[in-house]
Amino acid sequence: MGARNKLTASFVKSAPVGKHGDGAGLWLHKRADGGAQWIYRYTIHNRRREMGLGALADVSLAQARESADQWRRVLKSGKDPLTEKRAEARRVSRSDTSLAVITQDAFEARKAELKDAGKAGGWLSPLNIHVLPKLGKVPIEDLDQRDIRDALRPIWHDKAVTAKKALYRLGIVMRHAAALGLDVDMQATEKAKALLGEQNSTPKHIEAMDWREVPDFYQSLDEKAPTVLAMRFLILTAARSANVRKLKLEQVHDNVWTIPAEELKGRKGKTQDLRIPLSKEALEVIEQAKPFARGGFLFPGKSRGVISDMTLSQLMTRRGVKARPHGFRSSLRTWLAENTEAPHEVAEMMLGHRSDSDVVRAYRRTDYFEQRLALAERWAAHVSGANSNLVKIVAAR
Structure with missing residues (x-):
């Protein structure tokens, strides 16, 4: 398919008259009159086709790439993108074009890319809770920046992260509507952001328990x-928490728990699984949990599926603890820094973090498993009350 992402935002802004390829069929056509249009070129059934993806004034380079990716997937499935686009436009023109309907259609088009195909509902949640109750029945062609501003203003500062997610995903829905051929304001979300102003909220860190406690x-x-x-x-x-709650017995072999790459946060598109070293104490916990296992899961819920994250948080609340389950990652990281001589890269790997570039990791080819296992045993000895002596952990060379 050839190289992609050849263009840069700065070049696009000042591109000379002519056609400029970004790669894989995406082109920017800069006209002599100052206008510019994004075009997706492809070949199907030995026919060369061109599809307009919107004017440069309305569609950024990143948005054009996202739209081109969408139509490449259609082409890969054996369908003609231009034919599909026209069919979608005809179908939508005869049906409900409310924001709620188009949002669901946009979600259906993208859920295959989401973790667990979006079954958990996380992608839709900000829109379902904060936008659609107010704007769901509004035809998407009539939606403007003031509508969006009014919907998000109550949470813009108090729930800043959620508000940003809602605005970003609403932008995806608007671009999806444009791809369907609907006459929408592609800049509505950016205008709404300008009307809402800078967020003045201070990020709230998850409560963590002091490692001594x-x-x-x-x-x-x-x-x-x-x-x-x-x-x-x-x-x-x-x-x-999600990886622990969804732990399957088949993921554990000897003293290694292997978490599949697709279940790791921030590892989209990566193929490397994560190996977690299990201390003797952790293996004992697994043995104690086995009698409760159901459906392959080690920690099942009362009725079906697995226990929820809220269940773990409520356990801590009932015991009068303000810290949250996720905070134990911080507890361990601080303990490592203050009580061991573990190198930074080893300490970060204890949390499954990647502290180096892909290139460095490609040459290093180690996950410091033995060093991490020694640290896991020390951590287990600390939390269980067993005695432990300082062990110097040296990075592999």
Whole structure:
């Protein structure tokens, strides 16, 4: 398909008259009258086709690339993008074009790219809660920046992250509507952002328990129940709640827990799984949890599926603890910094973080498993109350 992303935003802004290729069929046509148009070129059934993706004034380079990617997937499926676009436009013109309907259509077009195909509803949640109750019945062609501003203003500062997600995803819905051939204001979300102004909220960090207090809390978790055992396992591994709650027995072999790449946060498009070293204490927790396993999951919910993140948080609340489950990752990281000589890259790998570039990792080819296992045993000894001696961890060369 050839190289992609050849153009830059600065070049696009001052591009000379002519046609400029971004790669993989995406072109910018700069006209002599000062106007500019994005074009997607492709070949199907030995026929060369061109599809307009919008004017440069309305569609940025990033947006044009996103739109081109959408139509490349259609082409890859064996369908003619231009024919599909026209068919969609005809179908939509005869149907409901309310924001709610178009939002659902945009979601359906993208859910295959989302984790678990969007079944958890996270992508739609900001729109379902804060936008659609107010604007869902409005025809998307009539939607303007003032409507969007009024919908998001109540949460713009108090729930800044959620508001940003809602605005960004609303922009995707608007671009989807334009791709369907609907006459929408492609700049509506950017104009709304200008009307809303800068957010003045201060990010709130997740409450974390001081590493010195973790042993008392851990040792109080003496009930043999899925939620309690999951909490102990989460503390011992400092893994993310979602990965712990969805742990399957088939992912554990000897003292290694392997989390598939597709289940890792921030690893979209990567193929490398994450190996978590399991201390003897963690393996004992697994043995205690096995009698409760159901449907392949080690920590099942009461009725079906797995325990929820809220269930773990409520366990801490009932015990009078302000910290949240995710905060134990910070507890471990601080303990590593203050009580061990673990190199930065090893300490970061304890949390599944990537501290180097893809190039550096390609040459390094190690995940410091043995070093991390030694640290996991020390952490387990600390939280369980067993004695431990300082072990110097040296990075592999």
